[in-house]
Amino acid sequence: MPDPSQDMLCTALELADKAVGFYAKAVADCPEALGREVFERLVADKKKQRARIEEVYRGLMAGEKWEAACVLNEDQPEDMRRVFSKLVPGLPPGKAACMTVVGALSAAIDAELQALGFFQDHAARATDPVEKAFLAEMIRDQRGFHVLLSDTRYYFEDPQGWLLEKERAGLDGA
Secondary structure, three states, rough: OOOOHHHHHHHHHHHHHHHHHHHHHHHHHHHHHHHHHHHHHHHHHHHHHHHHHHHHHHHHHHHOOHHOOOOOOOOOOOOOHHHHHOOOOOOOOOOOOOOHHHHHHHHHHHHHHHHHHHHHHHHHHHOOOHHHHHHHHHHHHHHHHHHHHHHHHHHHHHHHHHHHOOOOOOOOOO
């Protein structure tokens, strides 16, 4: 009988592979430099996440327990709310993006929300404390990806609104 944790990790690897493929295609198809930069960032982040999942998966497949297979990450995650702001300094508010970029961002947001639900469902059923901590890390990553994508879509749909809300820019420029 297959181990539910191994099955979950196998599915997580498939989800990560699909995300990397989707984001790589978005990089190639995106006409705006800023959109390409965001998707390139997501390709790199998803590849890191995939490597992390694969490391744990290989350990469990080799017969290790969660404590041995998963070294928990002690690093503080990057605040994804600030990532997009760092990508757009000095950019004047522009026109709304073409719908292909907004459509790609919307599809990516939907996919990240589905992945978030997948990890949350497994976290609710997990009994091993290390597995729970690993899933909490995956959930945090998914939420970060969602924030980055949502901020990017908002910027492309309404650049002036994004600058007013996210950058706290006043109408007088102060």
